[in-house]
Each structure stands twice: as structure tokens, then as C-alpha cells.
Amino acid sequence: MTDEEYGSVCTILGREPRPPELAMYSVMWSEHCSYKSSRHHLRRLPTEAPWVVVGPGENAGVVDLGDGWLAALRIESHNHPSFVEPYQGAATGVGGIIRDVFTMGARPVALWDQIRFGSLDDPLARYLFAGVVGGIGGYGNAVGVPTVGGEVDFDATYAGNPLVNVMCLGLLRRDQLLLGTAGEPGSVAVLLGNATGRDGIGGASVLASASFAETSGSKRPAVQVGDPFEEKKLIEACLELFSRGWVTGVQDLGAAGLSCATAEPAGRAGTGIDVDLDRVHVREPGLTAPELLMSESQERMMAFVPPGRVEEVLAAAARWEIEASVVGTVTAGETLRVFHQGELVAEVPAASLTEDAPVYQRPLGEPWWLEDLWSNTISFVQPPEMGSVLLGMLDDPSLADPSWVYRQYDHMLFLNTVVGPGGDASLIRIRGTEKGLAVSTDGNGRICHLDPRRGAARLVYEAALNVALSGATPLAVVDNLNFGNPEKSEIMWQFSETIDGIAEACLGLEIPVVGGNVSFYNETDGRDIYPTPVIGLLGLVEPVPPTVPRLHRGRAGMELWLLGEPRAINLAGSAFEKITFGHVGGRPSAPDAAAGRAAVALAADLARSQLVPVLHDVSEGGLAVAIAEICIASGVGATVDYADWRHLFSEDPHRFVAVVAPADGDRLQAAAARHEVVATRLGVLEADRLHFRGPTTTASVALASAARAWRGALPSRMGERVP
Amino acid sequence: MRVAVPVFPGTNCEHDTVHALRGVGAEAELVWHRETDLSGCEGVVLPGGFAHGDYLRPGAIARFSPVMAEVKRLAAEGKPVLGICNGFQILCEAGLLPGVLLQNRDLRFICRPVRLVVVSTSSMITRALQPGTVLTLPLNSYEGNYTAEVEEFARMEAAGQVVLRYCDERGRPTRASNPNGSQGNAAAVANSSGNVAGVMPHPERASERVLGSADGRRLLESFVASRARV
Amino acid sequence: MKVTVHVTRRSDIADPQGGAVAAALRDLGFAEVAAVRVNRRIDLEVHGTDPEVLEQRVTEMCERLLANPVMEDYQVVVTG
Amino acid sequence: MKVTVHVTRRSDIADPQGGAVAAALRDLGFAEVAAVRVNRRIDLEVHGTDPEVLEQRVTEMCERLLANPVMEDYQVVVTG
């Protein structure tokens, strides 16, 4: 906490804070909890739409799906804890995001993980990658929430600072919705779940709100250990309490623990609250008041219960075999009072911990390197050797088959996964209805580094197109903004541009942002990561088409078509340039709202039409990789003609590939014409080679070699186990 | 047929199992692990998940849950008792099935569809199937590596107690088609009277075509039909 | 009092984890590693004063829960 | 030669597994159980003759692979 912030605390209290009070302000006003550097920018995000039930500000965003169904969605990062201890860091990240979702009264039904590491040639990256995947699977599988999709990316920019983001989707009926509010004076605060120990004291403020080097070694809080078993019981117990109507408000205990779980609900309700720390069930004796207030022990929830229901709540908790204790009472007035060993140890205006948190308008400055970066393009004297380029790309861990990851995740639990990991979007059905939810998560630090505004906007369009490829209409976005040190003006500029990019694309698609998370200080030794926003996008499809287009449905004799601009040749930030030449430069092309909307509408139409067995978007790796993926999944080669080899690798947005039976080419063209999208016949699926033919160059790769490269990239690098 | 589906703290496939059992005509209901009376039930399916967090060893703590006394009683009476995944682990720990389930050979959790061949019809889940039938079911486990003492395993094989094996597309139990290192590619085993069985892959996850396979229904149908025979 | 229980996997039962650790150690250049077994060590704090009673009770815990006789052996050590 | 490595989770770090085992033991009637921690014991067979060199090499193995320094302590015992 800065001197100035300390001064504000003194002004609020009219005196010097006592240690427990200082502890509360320092965690609640940390970057992680207060969003003090980002809040002022986040206001520019569009957050409204008729179907938004709960927008940003609560634990999760909630949207209306019709017929009384709501979806709760939230994304969060656990970057720094995962660097300290990859298994537990990732595991507790999963636990935390699940709590955010069931805090809304929703049953968590699916998870997605977006994880980024340094190059797998580095043993540290392999260790972190294996540990993080182990932790996500270890926790998610055991807690019983399937992980149905996500993203993996490897780049040197994350070598000293891996990114671990996790998103959770929950479902609920409208009458089950709960908010994080303390309710009427007289309500009783019941702490449910794990016993409190010295876990992660100061974790939020120390680990997530300062750069990594500053927090090395002994300054780090004790590693938090996840207990999926406890969380599973907590989910079931809470959902029962909620469904019986015994709870009027609920707040999870995450960052800033008890401080946050009392101050925020009281602040939202405009009430005060008395908290008795002696009633908190603890794992070890001798915890001090600041420790009890700041502990980040996992798997805890605070329920606000009308006084007449306390006995029932405690009995239900006992039945589910979880601990529960009555720790506080909501009071009239607006004061948060904390008692410890019979003494009043803190007395502060409850809302001041959240509402009076500082807001910084940190200086913004366009990075000095940007112009140079834009002019740093490769000029090709002669085309590269295409076959080996393609094989090299398929063997790149960021583009290759991610099944090494998702086979370690239960992605089938609940019998709702119509389309699991491995496609463009996951599709979850809502049993007993005709509804399906298509979800995609997308990030790309490289293009955001080259142009944060265009890059971020493109990610929103990409995610929207992905869900449309399953027939869904985009409904809402959550964003996880992973950035470097906000005290640097270039980083704040990147951040601000990113917000504008997301806002523009959301306006273009007429969808709201319903929640998100900001992670700053992703730097090590002064080196900031690429600005890496991750977009999670939820779409609704109703009815779920009888057969959803899938990559493996291609058959010999079918035609390959490109929908969207056929002559794109922008290679800035492309996987082709990075993988083939180690080059990152130039300025990525801008998205186009009209083209973006048209692509989304056409894709959704086609997916519902049952006309096209395969749809696949053109993203990282361009057309060449998109086609290779279809061929590998379908087990058939392709012959494709092109006019300029660069068309094969350009990653220009708003484009996708469709596979149709030859007889259906006309209908495909007619559909494209209706949406004013260009349809170009690329070639046919046939034989057992990937055969690309151009005027001066050709590539011809045996399908079997392509498949071997693509499938083997991760397992071969991870063969050596580093426990 | 009334089937009890016991729920331990940490179980997570209970609703899926009930859904699939109802789909094959059973009257399935959840019972909490503290239940001490299953007298109205004609069969039990122990569902998958992580009972008691799988702490210590999967099934080690669950075997002491009060409901297990009733499960043992029903098993002794010859009623059909099936353990799926974690349920299989619990049955082994409880001594209702021989052997143990160790960590997978590659020490990684495995979630993917696998092929299984019916090698014996002497258990209630395979009684209605033809030997040699190849089924596709999702596997979803970390400790799925079935192991028994060598002589015991040989005896089980001879007695038809190894009922399903992991296999290739032609039904051959090859080394390459063994996902987790299980002895003799064993994916499902039964007790000597065939009324208690454990299966590592999940039949309930393969009971609708939209989800990839409906082969699991055949095992569950056989289970439900078995009431008449035992 | 403190009691330590050593639960070791029987030598005729495979230990994939031990094998993986041995391979990883050799990969790291520890060529001298011949074999590794990964076992469990359970540390208990138990109320009581009589070491003999204690040992007997903890042995009972092993028989019932802490070890699986099909694959594991155990040893109880009262450490004070 | 034989070396045993005891890898124990640091006492300030939670051990949910130990907690669950303690609860299960108490449920089984072992009311005297106050606390349980589940740790690892790694038994190695290592080629070599000099116990001092051995101890030093195995310590190195612990630092690099066998123990996780952010949450575990370890102890190397050359048993012969």
C-alpha cells in the first residue's frame, strides 16, 4: 500500500488504522481485488443487452436463455500461483472459478482452460505445462465439472510468466438466481466449508498485484492446496440450501478471504456487519486477527441466512458432511465490525473497502517500438519450400493436436457434451430442452502485441464465428485481460487499446461483456508478456441441429470451399512467419464489422442447414492448416489450387472453410450470396496426400506424415515425464 | 427392477447413471452412503466419481460407508451388483471382487473412447451379449490398471470372470489397444457367481448416439434383464 | 504421541510411478539409479501414552484402512 | 546400495488427504487420532559404494526432482 493510500485510510477512519484494519484495506485495495488501474477503462465496455440478467460486478455474469433458463459465465486467471506451484496453482484456479459460478445459484456444468507457456524445448516449460494440466484435470475431474475445451499456446513471451486462465459455465433456473448481498439487518453470516488456516495469506495482494521477481522466495505466501473433495460437497450442500430458499445471499471466499466475503456483501446491501473471528472454524490454533481476515484457504463460502433458518442450514451442512459456523450478523448502519478474543479489533465503513478503493488513471503511451514493429515485414524473394513449411507448422505445439491435454480431462460428465474438445467450439446441450450452448475461447498474444486494438477485436470476431460454426447465435462475452506491469505507460496503452478493441467488436456484433478478470504484473525481470486478452464467448443454438458439422465428417469426393475474402495476404503476426522464420512483425489487418457479422450469420445458417458436413474457421496457421486439420480428422487427402502461396497462410479474419457434396455446391453458393459473402471453390477431398497446387509452387505431403507430425507434436515433447 | 445408486461424498456420476438406467427401463434411485436399508432394492450400481476424494486409495474409505453392508448383503443374496469406474475400485477394496486397480501405466488420467471385446458371458452385464462382440465405451480414470495375483488371474480367466477386454478394431486384445496397462487387457471382471461385476469404462456415457455411442446400453440392459436369471 | 506408518507396495506388484521416477532420474544424468519404488509414509498424531497400546491400535488402523493387503505391506514405528 | 528419501509436506501447507484419512479413522472408532499427514517415501537402489557420495548425489536428486521445494521438505537416509 502506498503512503497516499494509507493517508486515504486515515481520512476514512479519522484515525490511524489498527493492524487488522490495515490488513483488510491492503488486500481489498490491492490491484487484484480493487481493479484500481483498470476500472476506469473497463467502463468503456458495452455491458447491456435485453438478455443480460447480471452484468459485470457480481461473481459471474448471467444471461437469459429463454424458457426460464439462465447461464452464468465467468473467467479468471491464476497465473502467478501456477508459476510458483503449477499443479496446485492451476487446481485452486479451477476451484475458485467454480465457486464464482455456483455463488450465483447455478450448477457449474463445464470448464474451459486457456494455458500459455514458454517453448517446450525448455524443461521448465515442460514441467509447468505438465503440472498445470495435471492440476486442472486433478481438480476438475474430481470435483465433477467436465473440462470441455480450451486453448494451449507456447511462446517465449510466457517463459518467465505462464498464463493459466479458466472459465466456468453454470446453468440455473431463473428463480434460483442469488446475488452476493448480505440482505436485511439481522441476517446471519454462516461460513461453510474448509477450516481456515494460514494458506495464501496476502496472496491476492502479494502474488497477483506485484511483479514476479519482487515476490520471489520467502516473501511468497504459503502455497494453497486445493481439495476438490471438499468443493464437491460444498457445491452440493450450497445448491441444496439455495433450492430450499434458506439463503438470501452468498459470497465465495477467494482473494482477500473473509475480508472480502463480509465487506462486499455488506457494501452491496448498504448494511453493516459484525464478525466474530472466534467463531471461525480453523485448521490450526493461534491465528491472529489479520491472518483470519486475509487467509485464502480454499473451498469456503459465506451464506447469508435469515435468523429463522440457521438451524436448518447447519443441519443440512452436517448432512453433507461439511463444517459450518455462524460467524456474523448483518447490522443496520454501514459499519463492518470485527471482534477477536472478545475485543473489537476493527471498525470500518463496510463499503469503503470496495467503493472507496483508489482509482488510478495511469499514464498511457503508445509504445516507442510500435512503428518499427509495423515496418518490420519480411519480403519474400522466392516462395518457401511449401511441404516442409506445412509439416513444420503441423508439428508446432501451438498448432498441433491438443488431445494430449484434453484426454487428461473428463470432458464427458453429465452426458451433455455434444461437441467436446478438438473442434472450433464446444457444444453443451441442456437436457430436457432443445437448447444448446456453444462456447469458444480465443487468445492470440502475437497479434495483440502487434496491434492490441485490432488483435483484441479480431479475437471477439473469431470466437463469435467459432460458436456460429455450431449453429449458435452469439450472446455474451467474458474477457480475461493478461497484461504486464500497469505502471509502465506502454502497458497501460496496450490495455486501453485492448478495451477499445473488445468494445468495438462487441458493438459490431451487438453482444455485451458480462464479466471478466484483469491480471496485471505479468512480467519477470522487467520483461512484460505480450498483451494477452482471452475472450470467452457464449452462444445459444435452438434447436440443436440433428448433426452438428464436425471436422471428421469429410469424405473423398467432397468439395472444399472458402467462405470469405479469398485473396487475403496479410501475414503479420501469422503462425507461418513465427514458426517458419521466427518472425513477429508487420501490422495485422483490421477486422471489419460488416464482414464479421456476415460470416457469423452465414456460418450459423449453414450449420443449422444440415447441408455441410464440415465447417472449420481459418485462424492460426491460415487455410493450409485449416484444410490439413479437416483432412487429418477425416482421414482423406485433398487437392487444392491457389493463385498466390500467401493465401494459404494468411490469417485474415472472418473466413471459414466448408466441405460439401459436389451436388450441394450451388446451394452453398446461394446461401453465401444471401449473406453477401464470397464463396470460392478451393478443391476436393481425395486420395491420401495434401496436395496444394499454385502457379509457381506446389506442396505435396503424405496425409500420414502430416497426421504423424500433428498428432505427435505434444506427446513427443512430453514423453519425458518431469513429476 | 429397482436399482439403488449409492452416492458417497465425492461421487459424481450418480445422475448420469440414474439417467442411463432409467433409459433401459430400471427404476433407479439415489441413496446416500449413510443409508442402512436397501431392502426394497433388487440390484445396485455403484457409480463413478471420486468417493471420499479417492484419498489414500480409491475406494479405501468408501468401503466403510454404512451402505456397503447392505451392498454386501445383496451381493451375497445373488442380486446383481455393478461397480462402474470408481464403483469398481470400491468393490475391489471391499473384497467383493478380486484384485486392485493401480495407476495407469503412463501415469496420466485417460478420458477417451476405447474398444472392448466381450470374452465371457458369465456375468450379469454380458449375459445378454455374444462373445466376440466389440463395444465402444468412454474410459475416464487415473487408477484403471487392473491387477491381480498371477495365479488368481489365471483362475479368473479360466472361470470366465474376466468378462471384457480392451481390444483393437478387430476385437483382438493387443498390447497397443491396452490403454492403461491392465493385466490381460481386463476392462471388466466378475465374481465367481457372476452377479457382482466391475467395469472400468463408463456404460452410462455410451447410452445415446448423439454422445458418440450407445453400446453401453447393451451392458445396462443385460444388467437389468439379469434379475430374472439369478 | 507420534507414530509413523510406512506403507510399501509389495515387490511383486508393479509400481509405474517408481519406474517413471527412475527413468526421469537417469534422464537427468543420475545413471547410477538402479531402481525406485514410490511408497507412502503416513504420520499420525495420536492421543495416548502407552507405546505398546499405541502400536497395537495403529496396527489395527493399518489392517482396516491404511494398507491394502492385496498390494501393500506396512510397518508401524512409534517415534515418541 | 539402498537409500530412502522421506518427502514430507511442510507443516504450514494444507494436506486435505491427511485430513480425510484422520476423519475416516475417527469414523471407524479410532477416536484417539488427532492428526494425520500423508507423505511420500521413495526407496532407491543406487549403484555405488561410498555412502557419503551417495548421500550427496541423492540429495541432488531431491533438489532436482524428488521433492518440490515450494511445499515439501526431504530427508535422505542411506540404509545400506
Ligand SMILES: Nc1ncnc2c1ncn2[C@@H]1O[C@H](COP(=O)(O)OP(=O)(O)O)[C@@H](O)[C@H]1O
Ligand atoms: N476485464 C473485465 N471485463 C469485464 N468485467 C470485469 C473484468 N475484470 C473484472 N470484471 C468484473 O469485475 C467484477 C469483480 O471481479 P473480481 O474482484 O475479480 O471478482 P471475484 O472477487 O469474484 O474474483 C466481476 O464481476 C468481474 O466480472
Ligand SMILES: [Mg+2]
Ligand atoms: Mg467471487
